[in-house]
Amino acid sequence: MSRLVVVGFDGSATARSAVHYGAWEAVRRGCGLRIVHAFGWQVIGPPFHAPYDQHDQGPRAAMLDLLARTAQQARADHPSLSVTTRLIDGSPGGVLVDLSRDAELLVVGHRGLGGFAGLLAGSVAAQASAHACCPVVVVRGDTPCDDAPVVLGTDGSPGANRAAEVAFAQAQLRDVELILAHHQPARSSSAGAIAAGDPGFWVTVGDPAAGALGVGARYPDVKYRTEVVPGDSVAAALIALVRRMSAGLLVVGSRGLGGFRGLVMGSTSRNLIEHAPCPVMVVPAIHDGD
Secondary structure, three states: OOOEEEEEOOOOHHHHHHHHHHHHHHHHHOOEEEEEEEEOOOOOOOOOOOOOOOOOHHHHHHHHHHHHHHHHHHHHHOOOOOEEEEEEEOOHHHHHHHHHOOOOEEEEEOOOOOOOOOOOOOHHHHHHHHHOOOOEEEEOOOOOOOOOOEEEEOOOOHHHHHHHHHHHHHHHHHOOOEEEEEEEOOOOOHHHHHHHHOOOHHHHOOOOOHHHHHHHOOOOOOOEEEEEEEOOOHHHHHHHHHHHHOOOEEEEEOOOOOOOOOOOOOHHHHHHHHHOOOOEEEEOOOOOOO
16 A cells, blocks of 8 residues: 555644645655545534534535645645545544554644544544554644754653654654653652753663664664753643744654653643644554554
């Protein structure tokens, strides 16, 4: 099967931003772009939109037309890019998870209107985050930052180490610096203050970034450095770093052991997705048997 970047699309402004970002990623990766709308008959949670009537072809025809026009614009922006569209019956979460099995990347806007409404606020978010087989990017803003650094949130867990592989690859694709960030709670001992003033501290004490540094050996052309982000809130600490670095992408693993535990399923992920000033990439953990 052809390599694909898949974008969830519902016609909203954030979905259009997601298409723009997905096209940019597809060009860099040498992949095709597939723009997808989930045409579901049931409403799952808020916001409370009326369900589609499967016997009324009007909404389906309107979405097919919008998908076609969106694909045409993507081709105009990137003449060498292969762009396809699909309208799939089913729930947004289920559609995204199914497509992730054959995708290199899933891209969605942080808020939606129709087929992907509520994507990051309830059961759909949990389903996509827990079961997607490829990285998922949640897009905020309109334009990817070509020359901005990539920030990786790492805690030394196996999931974080897989995220490190993806983050280094992203930094290499973009030809930008990679920042390896580890959270240190503000209430910790004085060692936390020492660490906060010495980006290399945690590389030699506790080694939460050791796995990421090992990945770095496979990417000799990527410049990277470590940063400790102190604070009581993991999300606030990471967001502050992203703002300070004017980062173009924040990469995190879907599961962690320490400072990023519960990142996808809890309040940390919602805060990052809602407030991070750049796209957030969530990298799934490797399941048994992978």
